[in-house]
Amino acid sequence: LGFTKALMRAGLSVYALQDYMSRIRGGHNFFEIRVSERDVQATSDGVHVLMPFDVQTITEHLGEVVPGGAVILDAPTKFDDSAITSRGIKAIRVPLTAIAKAEGVKIGMKESDAKIMMNTASLSVAAGMTDLPYECIEQVILENFGNKKGSKIAEANLAVARAAYDEGVKEYGPDFDWKLKAQPTKPRMLINGNHAIAFGAAAAGCRWISMYPMTPATTVTEWLAAHHKKLGVVVKETEDEISAILMAIGAAHSGVRAMTATSGGGLSLMVEAVGLAAMTETPLVIVDAQRGGPSTGLPTRTEQSDLQFVLHLSQGEFPRIVLTPGTIEECFRAGWRAFNLAEKYQCPVFILTDMNQSTAIRAIDPDRFDLDEVTIDRGDLLTDADLDKLTEPYLRHKLTDSGISPRAVPGHPNAIVFSTSDEHYENGQAVEEAPMRVAQMDKRMRKLELAEQDIRDPLLEGPEDAEITLVGWGSTYGPIHEARLVLEAEGLKVNHLHYHEVWPLPIARTEQVLKNARQIVDIENNFTGQLALIIRMMTGINMPHKLLKYDGRPFTGDEIARKVKEGVLAHV
Amino acid sequence: LGFTKALMRAGLSVYALQDYMSRIRGGHNFFEIRVSERDVQATSDGVHVLMPFDVQTITEHLGEVVPGGAVILDAPTKFDDSAITSRGIKAIRVPLTAIAKAEGVKIGMKESDAKIMMNTASLSVAAGMTDLPYECIEQVILENFGNKKGSKIAEANLAVARAAYDEGVKEYGPDFDWKLKAQPTKPRMLINGNHAIAFGAAAAGCRWISMYPMTPATTVTEWLAAHHKKLGVVVKETEDEISAILMAIGAAHSGVRAMTATSGGGLSLMVEAVGLAAMTETPLVIVDAQRGGPSTGLPTRTEQSDLQFVLHLSQGEFPRIVLTPGTIEECFRAGWRAFNLAEKYQCPVFILTDMNQSTAIRAIDPDRFDLDEVTIDRGDLLTDADLDKLTEPYLRHKLTDSGISPRAVPGHPNAIVFSTSDEHYENGQAVEEAPMRVAQMDKRMRKLELAEQDIRDPLLEGPEDAEITLVGWGSTYGPIHEARLVLEAEGLKVNHLHYHEVWPLPIARTEQVLKNARQIVDIENNFTGQLALIIRMMTGINMPHKLLKYDGRPFTGDEIARKVKEGVLAHV
Amino acid sequence: MSELKLFNSEEQPTWCPACGDFGILASMKQACAQLDLLPHQVLLVSGIGCGSKLPYYMKSNGYDSLHGRALPVAMGAKMGNHDMKVVVISGDGDGYGIGGNHFMHVMRRNPDLTHIVENNQVYGLTKGQYSPTSAMGFLSSTSPDGSIEEMANPLAMAVTGGATFVARGFAGDPKGLTQLIMLGMQHKGYSLIDILQPCVTYNKINTYDWYKERIYKLADQDEGYDATDRHAAWLKAWEWDEKIPVGVLYQIDRPTYEDQVPELKEGPLFRQPLQRDRAVLEAIKAEYY
Amino acid sequence: MSELKLFNSEEQPTWCPACGDFGILASMKQACAQLDLLPHQVLLVSGIGCGSKLPYYMKSNGYDSLHGRALPVAMGAKMGNHDMKVVVISGDGDGYGIGGNHFMHVMRRNPDLTHIVENNQVYGLTKGQYSPTSAMGFLSSTSPDGSIEEMANPLAMAVTGGATFVARGFAGDPKGLTQLIMLGMQHKGYSLIDILQPCVTYNKINTYDWYKERIYKLADQDEGYDATDRHAAWLKAWEWDEKIPVGVLYQIDRPTYEDQVPELKEGPLFRQPLQRDRAVLEAIKAEYY
């Protein structure tokens, strides 16, 4: 994170992706940096500096480094540099560990502890050879350690940084082509998708999250837990996901804006309760951070394979809303909008994100993280004042034209609130008779028609009259966006239809754009092309050309651009 | 049941549907009889004799009784007969309770106990007035009580029957038009769908069922429990549905043909484990007896609203097979075929039935309950002999062209069997690398392509060149079949496309029939027209005309025929 | 005390005549009235089962959830509004079987809930399968040769598992039961009230008479009994076949979960404003600069 | 005894250096070898978690199921083939948290399973949230002010809940642990072995030293201790803060579940033929005439 922050400070767009295996320590970790002046939305195939922290990484990721780029190695690393240099890439060996230990020992650290400062060393060398002002590094280190871990370690790191930085400037700077021209800029935020969602939820007045830990969703909760004092949010870890969603339903029934967050396996355990929320018309927000499936699958990899599941889970039929943010801004917006939609339509609202978006850190303009945009709409929620005026008995599930029944929470003398998972009369008592069953079913389903007008149209970027239309949803926004720019640069007329709110499906706009599209390419991080299937189910529009990736890795812009050109439209 | 059996013995086709509310006793129970010479597949709007056991029933079901028909009432019943007679229906008052008590007391029963024999009385009166030979009644009573509950009660019932029967013949027979002409016939079976499924499973060698009680699925288990000594089936009631499916998975992993049975709510709890079975390629049979949803919904009513759920449940993407029997014969076949498919494709197989089909009793020709048709195909299951020959290490998830990996069960010295819910190498060890992930994903999904050829085409009844094509699946077979005959009789050219094995969708045949169809009517017991949506998703074929019913009641043939004629093709 | 009739509902119970649940319903209403509560101050959260239908038949806020899931819903509702008297209604299959994990973990947390279990030692609504509290050898449609599972002892589990109030009642003794429910509702923390409830239709073993022959009131006899002694309570919980104790087996003081959640100090969570202080949010944004 | 190396796998454990799971893995292999078992005679069924990765690193039949779900899978597998030695591997969150309901009900049934719980009092694989066995006040990312839940006592629950063998081991004592695992695997019925397992990365409280300072071997001291006495075992299970007993707390004889299932008398279920006797099926058809 440190280096990325430094780059951002230097006014450069940064997108950093930390790749790690399903293990706690060890495993191969690396840090890749891609630098550019325009807003970067995705990892690129072109890495300029690779800082591997073990040998395995070099072999695995060398291919991504561009000619003229560099790999920074700890001097003693056992590896045949020719494998690197033969590709026209510099193999830069610096005694990273040695520097780290040396500086560490000076201030009386154990060698073993000092060792980890080699990361600081490696990043500082990179900074040095790319002419990044030393102040950037210094500033970041002070923040990272100075406050948190006590100034002693901070100084040790600074010493390491200084030494390594100078080495970078002196030894390798001269013949390294890629330079980071720092440019003045206003401060920007460096944040990942899960924090953006949690932040959005907090801004919307969420005061309850009950959950059970599951990667990659846990950080949503951990963020709220870390800020619970500031925000007055109650965080409850439960015995399992069944309890997690049920407690959220209970809190919501009492009138609190409540949510839960999980990943596929946990969502599978929540299925029955989602139906309960729908039947009792309880507003509920559920975050599903997708990962490679099925089952435990690829727990630390990314995928977009829960869309159909989320649309059809639980027995019977009921309205639900599904948001699929694809950028930090959209994550933030989904975070607060979900609560408004949940209370307006008194139904479950899903926020679908994925491993890639949950963990990928991006630098954005704080203004795009727009607090003024946040509105709070509790829908038809009866206030004490409203209830004071109530004369006839309160009917929780009153039949209305809109399908929305004025909602009271338990506690007011004028309104006994009764609800059940059984089909019910307007007053909530269980019903068997056909007419009321039909009326209540129709009432609930009417809410979906209304919600369709509330759902935001997919984003269309690029010319209306494009030759190629790229279709995607969620976290593929970044790489598809990049690909579109690449293809545009090559003179192709390409546009991009991005679904950030997918259900109820915005049918009108979908037909408007896709019926006239010349050639459509459906791009999804899954095997079956789930969005394409849903669009065909609802509109009949078929998208035979698909670019589907299900190896647990996110797309890159270059990859999409290349495949679209090559016309490789089958499974990748 | 007793009377229906009597009718069947008399060689008449019988379809009896016991309607009851979500309560144990009390509530309004009734018995309706419809008589016909041809094979009856569904309840009819035309009831000939209604035997209500309380007043509520009369008012609710009088409308179904045909003019000239009769309602048999207990003499003291408080009810204004004119409401009945005004419709040209006979109100037949017999001192049912009195007769019952009288005869009961004779043999020293408590009056309160004797009272229930009024059912026998009521049925016997009906038998008498319709000229059904007394022997039929006698025989049935002897079976029902004689053996089970001790001859004393049997005799009491016989006495009641005799008295009531004579009364029926003498007093009401003369001016009652509907007569049951008993005709000699070979013995037939009177059985419901759940028993047929359980029977099929038993015939296929199912030796394990773990389950948690849930209406209307429980009778599948109860049937196996009642026959466990004869069949050597182990029945395990568990703490919840999660445990139920997991134990079945464990037993299947050990090499046993294992199953579980539940309804929507329980299925919701099984979702995560279905993914486990798919990922570890464990053969598993799951019966889902649908009822009115969502959530607890209409627990004792029927619906077909779990189809989309079953096709998309659990995170990620994996192959599954879905059977949707619509007749007793198809239930029996699904019962045994499911195990062959599960072991051939090493994946979860669902049998979707519903409340209506689970409980509705029908008389069928024992030959149609065909034991010779039953085959046992364990797919690529390695025998001890195979394994003895094994030289190289055994690979549970070997990559093959067919996608099917030869399956060994744990226990043989030559084959260490290792499996995991994580994505894995061929030997079962967890994998992170992209190429093997892709290879395993492709391998699993290939099984679905193969299965598609194994799945039976939908049944097409009626002329190829029909003006109207009625499309349905599962338990709507009966009423749609009836409707087709009715419409045919009125000179319309109608055919019926019935899906009894729905996934993988038999696309070729579907397109062949529906692409050429003139006017299609999709008929489903749900709100959204789920089969129609799936067909559109997979073929693009749209069926705008829908006859959808979601009030918890099954369709009747007359109802469908009428609605199709009226062109009422919107929600009913 | 408030008026009993305030809690009467128009709904006709669909329970079998003489079902033990009638007595429990009566005692519930009595207890609420005698505690001077009003219908809108009470929230009954139930699962699914015969016993779980109780909220339909009593006028008060009610939420009939899912089979086995009443406890977590109730805890969430209580956390959302801790001014509400929240009572959980469940059956033995519901509360101890499918709902067992919530039972085990919610009691450790000690939220101020009263958990009533209508324990008829059978699955009633689904027509008579054995339940976790059915005795070994119990015959049912799923145990045709008799159950071969050791019967669960929910009271001993509760005493061991962290419940701060553990009691047993009998549906055949409305007066005593009313007292017990009142004590449970007055207790600050998680209170379990396991109620012996004859199922006249599917449990022909544990009948009114069967229970009457065995039960004795803790108060009557064990004068020396100390309900604050966890050890004594555990031993008492094992009395069954010959004599069955009814009354409060165990009761101690421990802070409730709500007491320990700082956010609830400013009053019920649902009353707290949604709008967050702009400065606070800006400060958090700054963390990311 | 069979050869230890037969159980060695090629896989490199991904556990953190010095993780307590290494010791448990070593003892598992030792126990199997000393019991003269061969890899194909053993089936390890695990959940998901750091500890649940154990089967990857030991050569034998293995089935890594779902988080919290190992027990029912294992019981099903055992019922399908009761000649197989089935061992369940789980973590504290896995076995007592999300898997709590299976824990509670499977032990009542007493199938012949050995249930090993690698209890590090924290959620390891998900990077350090508190677990049901975390102490009150335990600081973690989901309990920033310290846990406010009474810590679960799985041993007392097992003694109360019907387990027929209840033991505690320590990952830091491979010899003693091997012995314990052997005893558990030799026991006919459900045996729980709760293993104190230091998580060096996320549990900085319950470290090797913390445990070493407290544990004592039941055998060494309590000479007079009678492990067949449920009551004594329950009391023993409460010793914790100052001194922590390791060894067999409780062991009794009770028929296993398999013993009571008539269908299993003719040998393993999976060996029984699928083809049913035609006459039997025809007879059943006749019931419907």
Ligand SMILES: Cc1ncc(C[n+]2csc(CCOP(=O)(O)OP(=O)(O)O)c2C)c(N)n1
């Ligand atoms: C998930 C789920 N599984 C099963 C059922 C079916 N079911 C309804 S009530 C019940 C058990 C009833 O027994 P108990 O909880 O003891 O209550 P009782 O009827 O005896 O009062 C069952 C299994 C359900 N509604 N939901």
Ligand SMILES: Cc1ncc(C[n+]2csc(CCOP(=O)(O)OP(=O)(O)O)c2C)c(N)n1
């Ligand atoms: C249904 C489900 N919920 C959550 C998770 C995420 N998860 C994996 S392991 C784990 C807990 C690990 O703790 P524990 O069981 O104590 O094992 P340890 O890692 O400490 O050995 C969790 C919550 C999951 N895999 N599945």
Ligand code: SF4
């Ligand atoms: S079945 Fe049993 S518990 Fe249910 S209502 Fe009837 S008597 Fe009561």
Ligand code: SF4
């Ligand atoms: S996180 Fe803890 S339990 Fe997991 S491997 Fe590391 S030390 Fe072991």
Ligand SMILES: [Mg+2]
């Ligand atoms: Mg019960």
Ligand SMILES: [Mg+2]
């Ligand atoms: Mg743990």
